[in-house]
Amino acid sequence: MKQLQLTREEERIFDGEMGEAQKIAIRLLSSLGDLGEADRLIPIKSAHISGVSYKNVGEGGIQFLRKISHRVSVPTSLNPLGFDIENGGPVDIDENFHTKQMEIVEIYKKMGVMDSFTCTPYYYYNEPKFGDHISWAESSAIIYVNSLIGARTNRESGPSALASAIIGKTPDHGLHRDDGRKASVVVGVKEPLDYTRFAALGLYLGPKLNRKIPIVKGQKKAKDIDLKAFSAALSATSSIPMFHVDGVTRETELVSDSPEEMSVGKEEIDETIGKNSAQQEPELIAIGCPHLSSEELDYIAKLVKGKKKIGPDLYLFTSREVKANSRAAVKEIEDFGGKVFSDTCMVVSPLSNKYGSTGTNSGKATFYLPLKGYGNQKVAFMGIMDLLRWVIA
Amino acid sequence: MGDSVIKGRGLSPGKATAEVAVCDQLISPLGEISREGFITSGPCENTGITGKILAFKGGRGSTVGSYTFLELKSRNIAPAGLINEAAEQMVVTGAIISDIPMVDRVPLDIFSNGDRISIDGTSGELSISNVTEKKVATVYLVHDGKLLLLKRSESSTSYPGQYSGISGYIEEGETPEETARREMIEECGIYEASLKHLGREIYVRSDGILYEITPMIMETKSNEVKLNEENSNYVWVDSEKLQTYATVPKFKQTFELLIASSQ
Numbered sequence: 001m002k003q004l005q006l007t008r009e010e011e012r013i014f015d016g017e018m019g020e021a022q023k024i025a026i027r028l029l030s031s032l033g034d035l036g037e038a039d040r041l042i043p044i045k046s047a048h049i050s051g052v053s054y055k056n057v058g059e060g061g062i063q064f065l066r067k068i069s070h071r072v073s074v075p076t077s078l079n080p081l082g083f084d085i086e087n088g089g090p091v092d093i094d095e096n097f098h099t100k101q102m103e104i105v106e107i108y109k110k111m112g113v114m115d116s117f118t119c120t121p122y123y124y125y126n127e128p129k130f131g132d133h134i135s136w137a138e139s140s141a142i143i144y145v146n147s148l149i150g151a152r153t154n155r156e157s158g159p160s161a162l163a164s165a166i167i168g169k170t171p172d173h174g175l176h177r178d179d180g181r182k183a184s185v186v187v188g189v190k191e192p193l194d195y196t197r198f199a200a201l202g203l204y205l206g207p208k209l210n211r212k213i214p215i216v217k218g219q220k221k222a223k224d225i226d227l228k229a230f231s232a233a234l235s236a237t238s239s240i241p242m243f244h245v246d247g248v249t250r251e252t253e254l255v256s257d258s259p260e261e262m263s264v265g266k267e268e269i270d271e272t273i274g275k276n277s278a279q280q281e282p283e284l285i286a287i288g289c290p291h292l293s294s295e296e297l298d299y300i301a302k303l304v305k306g307k308k309k310i311g312p313d314l315y316l317f318t319s320r321e322v323k324a325n326s327r328a329a330v331k332e333i334e335d336f337g338g339k340v341f342s343d344t345c346m347v348v349s350p351l352s353n354k355y356g357s358t359g360t361n362s363g364k365a366t367f368y369l370p371l372k373g374y375g376n377q378k379v380a381f382m383g384i385m386d387l388l389r390w391v392i393a
Numbered sequence: 394m395g396d397s398v399i400k401g402r403g404l405s406p407g408k409a410t411a412e413v414a415v416c417d418q419l420i421s422p423l424g425e426i427s428r429e430g431f432i433t434s435g436p437c438e439n440t441g442i443t444g445k446i447l448a449f450k451g452g453r454g455s456t457v458g459s460y461t462f463l464e465l466k467s468r469n470i471a472p473a474g475l476i477n478e479a480a481e482q483m484v485v486t487g488a489i490i491s492d493i494p495m496v497d498r499v500p501l502d503i504f505s506n507g508d509r510i511s512i513d514g515t516s517g518e519l520s521i522s523n524v525t526e527k528k529v530a531t532v533y534l535v536h537d538g539k540l541l542l543l544k545r546s547e548s549s550t551s552y553p554g555q556y557s558g559i560s561g562y563i564e565e566g567e568t569p570e571e572t573a574r575r576e577m578i579e580e581c582g583i584y585e586a587s588l589k590h591l592g593r594e595i596y597v598r599s600d601g602i603l604y605e606i607t608p609m610i611m612e613t614k615s616n617e618v619k620l621n622e623e624n625s626n627y628v629w630v631d632s633e634k635l636q637t638y639a640t641v642p643k644f645k646q647t648f649e650l651l652i653a654s655s656q
Contacts (some may be wrong), residue, residue: 031489032482035404051457056423060467061460064490079457137456157459157486206453210419211481238419239453239481367454371434373427 004033004171005040013167021070025163032160033171042133042172046126047076047165049113050137051158053348054101055082062100064159065107073168076113077121079138079158080291080317081105082349084341085117090286090315091354113165117343118319120228120291122149125321130250133176135164140232140290140364146242148227150250152176155241175241182256183215183244188263190218196383198226199363200272201264202233208262211239215255220247225296232290233363276366279378281312282359285387286346288317289362294326297340300384301329308393309337312359317345338391352376359387397526397603399499399596401476403517404485407494409474410511414445415504421454422461422487430470446510448476448501452484459487466491474512476501476519488514503596503603521603529606530572531560533648534586536616536629540648542638543580544626551599556628557641560606569607577611581627582619586611590655597642608647610655 128151369375494514
């Protein structure tokens with residue numbers, strides 16, 4: 001087994017000469033480097049950190065963040081938290097949750113992390129380029145930037161991405177090398193897929209592939225937002241860091257010598273959608289997991305513009321920047337009676353404070369929301385047209 | 394009965410001894426482990442992990458999952474240790490920052506639920522209390538593209554009547570290859586064979602016994618076999634025909650692994 005070799009300067013950090021926070025950070029990177037059989041640390045261009053919502057981080061997490069608190073050394077963006085800081089919502093929260101949540105936000109601010117509060121930082125805040133070595137957490141963003149942009153990051157955990165942000169380096173293994181980016185399964189899908197059916201494909205493939213990188217064939221018309229849905233669902237149900245789509249993504253030449261082959265048909269997709277829909281009349285329609293792009297907000301605005309709203313609440317989730325850059329669409333959605341939140345989403349906010357059932361087109365939300373003691377929701381998983389049927393008169 | 398000792402890979406330092414909770418599933422610590430210390434989905438749903446050594450396939454899902462272990466630790470309801478078949482970064486991060494010992498590269502089917510086990514997160518060593526370990530060498534003997542199957546006699550103490558390769562217990566001071574050659578002479582009267590590939594150990598659990606089996610492929614120039622009393626019959630089969638025989642546990646899959654790793 002290869003052992004990680006530290007430079008003299010890194011050794012000094014390891015020995016604690018630069019203080020406790022950097023020592024914790026580099027020791028974590030060193031252990032994870034051994035896990036991945038890396039022989040050195042390499043510089044990174046950016047980091048993205050998950051582990052912001054108090055719902056996910058908890059008291060133990062706050063104590064850890066205090067210990068490791070140190071100025072970051074590369075541009076670093078941050079995941080969503082438990083509520084919309086400026087406007088409140090999506091649900092009422094108790095004072096303790098609010099206090100603890102703001103404490104976490106303050107710790108990150110002191111470290112010099114951007115107040116992006118989004119799981120799609122690649123739209124505005126933190127845009128990696130092809131071939132960039134980066135250290136990102138947030139499963140849906142990792143798989144998206146590896147696959148669609150061609151940036152290079154392992155599936156970092158919240159704490160390890162933070163450690164990399166502080167040190168400015170990451171262990172050189174896995175997805176940082178061509179070998180670690182090769183597809184080992186060819187997945188043929190003949191039926192054209194839209195956003196929700198791509199999400200269903202992700203839910204179906206995740207547990208089956210576990211950690212194998214797939215190359216999807218037969219989907220040359222897949223759009224970026226469809227693949228964002230696929231990214232999120234696939235990575236929620238597996239530890240897959242990347243995928244290729246024949247004719248769409250940029251590194252499709254990276255395929256192992258004798259890949260496995262499988263095909264997925266209409267029946268498997270239909271069955272996945274059916275199996276994940278336990279609810280017929282949701283109290284809430286929630287869209288934006290991962291966070292919506294401007295293009296998606298425009299699309300939804302067109303569908304609801306001038307219509308009369310009925311039935312369940314309609315909540316959309318995006319980042320501050322996207323919201324600020326889509327004022328017209330946001331106004332049309334709000335005039336209709338929907339709400340557009342930033343900083344947060346249906347998964348990381350304590351939705352069950354108010355709702356017992358949610359309709360969504362997100363495969364990722366469909367995985368997390370029903371879990372007992374976490375989302376506690378009955379979920380209706382369906383396409384956007386079917387969802388909007390509940391709220392348009 | 395003694396204890397069985399297995400070598401895994403150490404990932405998070407520290408030692409733990411506790412009852413094992415075996416969950417043959419991938420787990421997203423965010424959501425699939427509750428803040429009260431229970432598994433919330435899959436075959437292990439409602440299993441409590443507090444104070445136990447949690448053995449599962451590996452982590453999946455949210456990269457925030459590491460914090461779940463910290464949270465359980467801060468509430469004094471964390472698992473005593475973690476075992477994965479194949480670990481990934483998020484769970485390992487959680488183990489390291491929460492001071493929970495962890496090892497991986499351990500197959501889950503060596504455990505029975507309720508086993509009391511010890512792990513050492515530095516050396517990677519793992520032991521199962523009150524389970525006797527028996528070391529076995531098994532030869533997949535090949536001649537002219539065909540594999541030799543021996544039918545174990547009905548009076549055999551383990552797996553009577555099932556088909557297997559040439560196999561026997563490794564005696565004190567013997568290497569697996571030496572055992573293999575001795576057994577080939579005893580069981581089949583074969584004196585000449587060349588070692589083609591020595592595989593990694595596999596484990597088979599049968600109640601209070603854990604068999605550690607070293608598999609290997611050997612090739613012989615003659616198809617002549619002289620059985621002793623340990624086996625009642627023999628047959629040379631091609632790989633297609635092999636599927637139709639009732640063989641001892643993991644016999645066929647181990648052969649496939651051997652073939653794959655020898656190429």
